[in-house]
Amino acid sequence: MEKTIANKSVNINDEGYLTDFSQWDKEVGTEIAKEEDIEMTDKHWEVIDFLQDKHHKEEALSIRGIKKSGVINIKEFYSLFPGGPLKKSTKIAGIPKPKSCI
Numbered sequence: 001m002e003k004t005i006a007n008k009s010v011n012i013n014d015e016g017y018l019t020d021f022s023q024w025d026k027e028v029g030t031e032i033a034k035e036e037d038i039e040m041t042d043k044h045w046e047v048i049d050f051l052q053d054k055h056h057k058e059e060a061l062s063i064r065g066i067k068k069s070g071v072i073n074i075k076e077f078y079s080l081f082p083g084g085p086l087k088k089s090t091k092i093a094g095i096p097k098p099k100s101c102i
Helices: 026-035 042-056 063-069 074-080 085-093
Strands: 002-005 008-011
Touching: 002 026, 008 026, 026 042, 026 085, 042 063, 042 074, 042 085, 063 074, 063 085, 074 085
Parallel strands: none
Antiparallel strands: 002 008
8 A cells, every 4th residue: 555654655564564665765764753753863773774784685683683783782772662673663664574573
């Protein structure tokens, strides 16, 4: 289905995740974050960049992988993206919801 985010028409699935990463840009990510009640900071963007890099390398994403990455500690990850940090961060990053998130 289509949705307008940051004045752009994007394709999303029934959970609100982008289905075409090429439609993502920082403005789209910022608007998705606002919908999730998250105000983006440099640290948020650092995590988003890390997630997108892992996705493009086709590496599985998990909380355990985030913990081992050294990019962010788990406590900070939960505070930056409260209420489901991996689900929310991947949605903002414009990548599919990880299989580890049910």
